[in-house]
Structures are given as C-alpha cells and as structure tokens.
Amino acid sequence: MDKLRLGKTNLEVNKIGFGALPIQRRNMDYAIAILDAAYNAGIDFYDTARFYTDSEEKLGRAFEGVRGEIYLASKTAAETPEDFWNDLETSLKELKTDYLDLYQHHNISFCPKSGDDLAKAMVQAKEDGLINHIGITTHKITIAHEALDSGIYETLQYPFSYLSGEEELKLVQRCKELDVGFIAMKAMGGGLLKNAKASFAFMNEFDNVLPIWGIQHMSELGDFLSYPYDLLIDESLKPVIEQDKRELGDNFCRGCGYCMPCPEEINISLCARMSLWIRRFPTEPNMDERTQQIMHKTKECTECYSCVDKCPYELDIPELLKENYEDYMNVLEGRTKI
Incomplete structure (x- = not known):
C-alpha cells in the first residue's frame, strides 16, 4: 500500500486513513469486524475522539494485540488543564494503550498557544511519553492559521473535499510549506457527496493530505480499498464534481453538529x-x-x-x-x- 509522510511527525502512514466517528453507530461486534478488515487490508492510521461515545473502546478492543503495528490518533475538547488530563487518562484506558501517536485539540473555541496552560499540558503529556505528536482540529479558517502561526502543532485537521475553495487550497499549501501534516476531515462533504471514487481521486491530487474516511459499513470500506492508489481525476469524474459544486455551492450545512444542542431541541x-x-x-x-x-x-x-x-x-x-x-x-x- 502507498504511504504518505504526515508532515514533521515523520509518521509514514497508509494513504487511506480511517475516521472512527461513524463506528459509534454500530454494535461492538460489527465495529470490531470492520476494524479487523481495515487492519488486515493494511490501513494503519485510525482517528477517534473522546467525544465519539464508545468509538475509543471499540478501537481498543480491536487493536489491543497489534498496538505497535498501527497509529492511534485521538482528540480532546477540554478547555482547562484539569479536563485535559482527565480526557487523556480516559482515552488511554479505553484505547488499551499507554501512549497515543497523535493527540489533538478538538475544535475548541480558541487556539492554544505557547505559554497557555492548555498548551503547556499538551507539551507536558508529550514530554511524559503519553503522546508522541501534537495536533489540532478546527472548522474555522482563522483558528487554522493561528495554529500554523504558533509553530507548536505538527498536524492540522480541517474539512477538505472537492467542494473546497481557494482559502482551503491555500491552507493545504501553507501546511506543505511549513511541513505540518494535513488531515482531511469531511472528505465526503459531511455525507452529502455521493461519489466516493471522485472524492478519492481528488485527495490523490495532494501529496501532503491524509484523508480520514468515515466508515461504518463493510461496503464502504470495500469501495475505498478497491480504488487504484494512483487514481486521479479524469474526464469521467470531472462532470460529477462540477455537478456537485453547482448543487451544493458553499452555503450548506455540513452536519458537523457544533451548533447543537438547540434550546428548542430542534435537530x-x-x-x-x-x-x-x-x-x-x-x-x-x-x-x-x-x-x-x-x-x-x-x-x-x-x-x-x-x-x-x-x-x-x-x-x-x-x-x-x-x-x-x-x-x-x-x-x-x-x-x-x-
């Protein structure tokens, strides 16, 4: 399987990343079966979060015996050092490991920077050997650039798909110039893009982008594994992408859920x-x-x-x-x- 160097982390990861948010919707046995199939196919990068209910537990059960052969990334939405350490302790316990390959601030309302107590906690966790690399995830372009300006983050996770515009493309290029690993979330437009092949081909246009595909069905995993690793956008895929851009534009809900809960309990x-x-x-x-x-x-x-x-x-x-x-x-x- 083709590998991708994840920026200054120097992690050499399979170009198919596994986004483990959706497996919280599957029962334990089925989730473990999907994870086993992904592992046996050579997928080695798995991204989860404390926020994803039992996702970490499912990963822990699936990979306890092969921990050294995969990369585990998790996230914390903590905004205080106390909550940070509590989240990290829980994540390590659920994932059945004594370290994380990558730990990320999870879409919090500000960018922790050098000198902040939260940033100090992350650095301390790395010095203690509890995490190997430091990252951040955000949906806001301003926070993304703040993170790059800070110089303390080894990876940036940000929404990226073939619906993305110039600002996102510039962000990817800036990450490449700074040697910051770019992890692409929402690669299927939050579930609204129908053509996985077109999405896969788009991601292959970038040699510094690691997409994490949200997978909850064996058929979805099979689709991504079936595509050639050198698949690029061709004349058959261009019309698909152009039609989606016309239909969706940029003023649509991605379904990230950060607007919720609603005081009136509207979904x-x-x-x-x-x-x-x-x-x-x-x-x-x-x-x-x-x-x-x-x-x-x-x-x-x-x-x-x-x-x-x-x-x-x-x-x-x-x-x-x-x-x-x-x-x-x-x-x-x-x-x-x-």
Whole structure:
C-alpha cells in the first residue's frame, strides 16, 4: 500500500486513513469486524475522539494485540488543564494503550498557544511519553492559521473535499510549506457527496493530505480499498464534481453538529439540510412519520441565534431551517416534484 509522510511527525502512514466517528453507530461486534478488515487490508492510521461515545473502546478492543503495528490518533475538547488530563487518562484506558501517536485539540473555541496552560499540558503529556505528536482540529479558517502561526502543532485537521475553495487550497499549501501534516476531515462533504471514487481521486491530487474516511459499513470500506492508489481525476469524474459544486455551492450545512444542542431541541444537523438529502438520496425514508415530526419541530425556532454563534461556517441557520421546512412540505404534499 502507498504511504504518505504526515508532515514533521515523520509518521509514514497508509494513504487511506480511517475516521472512527461513524463506528459509534454500530454494535461492538460489527465495529470490531470492520476494524479487523481495515487492519488486515493494511490501513494503519485510525482517528477517534473522546467525544465519539464508545468509538475509543471499540478501537481498543480491536487493536489491543497489534498496538505497535498501527497509529492511534485521538482528540480532546477540554478547555482547562484539569479536563485535559482527565480526557487523556480516559482515552488511554479505553484505547488499551499507554501512549497515543497523535493527540489533538478538538475544535475548541480558541487556539492554544505557547505559554497557555492548555498548551503547556499538551507539551507536558508529550514530554511524559503519553503522546508522541501534537495536533489540532478546527472548522474555522482563522483558528487554522493561528495554529500554523504558533509553530507548536505538527498536524492540522480541517474539512477538505472537492467542494473546497481557494482559502482551503491555500491552507493545504501553507501546511506543505511549513511541513505540518494535513488531515482531511469531511472528505465526503459531511455525507452529502455521493461519489466516493471522485472524492478519492481528488485527495490523490495532494501529496501532503491524509484523508480520514468515515466508515461504518463493510461496503464502504470495500469501495475505498478497491480504488487504484494512483487514481486521479479524469474526464469521467470531472462532470460529477462540477455537478456537485453547482448543487451544493458553499452555503450548506455540513452536519458537523457544533451548533447543537438547540434550546428548542430542534435537530439542526438534519433539518437544515433536508432539501439536499431528499434530492441526493432516496426520498422515501425521509418522508416517514418520524421524520415529519422532526421537521415540524423547526417551526418552534425562536431565532435566538445561539446556533449561528456556534456555527463554524457562519451559516444563517434560522433561515436555512425555514427554507428546508418549506421545501420539505412542498415535496411531501406534492407541490414540488423531485
């Protein structure tokens, strides 16, 4: 399998990274079966987080006997040293290991820098041998550049797909110039991109980008393993990418969930992109009584804008909710054909 050097970490990792957020949705036996299959196929980089419920536990059970043959990356959303150490202790316990290859600040509201207590805690963990490398994840371009400016991060994890624009492309290039490993999350647009082959080919255009594919089905794993490692965008894939760019643009909800919880208990990450779901995937499952009830809940939005304050993409979420609800009802009642 082709390898990629993850920036100044000097980790030589398989070019297919495993994003372990989705396996929290699978039962223990099935999750372990997927992880075993990935390992047996040569995938060696696994990214999880304390925030991902039982994902760490599943990785720990799957890889306890082969720890030295893989790279484990986890994350903490802690904003105080006390919470940082508690999270790290728990992650090590759940993952059944005494060290992490990479530990990342997980989409917190600021960038820890040299001298900050939180940054000191991360450095101390590295000096103590509990972690080997220091990284950060964010959805905000300003924080991403702050992290690069700081000089203390060996990796940056950021949303990146063929929907990304010039700012993201410049960020990837800057990481390359600074020898900071770039880990691409949301490589499938938060689940809205349908063509995994096109996404895989796009990532191969960059020799310093490690995509972590969110995998929860054996079929998904099989797809990524089936593509040639030198697959690049060709004339058959260009129309797919251009169509997705036209349909999605940049003003769409990625489903990251950082806007939640909603004070009115609205399922924002579902409701704010329902129009896209019902056009890009089979509509019938989205028209059942349960989904209708979820969508009707959007009418209770008080426009408090707490979701907007938390949205990494600065979307006008109350307006998106209105638009998606109106469109959903038009489709449901037959006024709009799709």
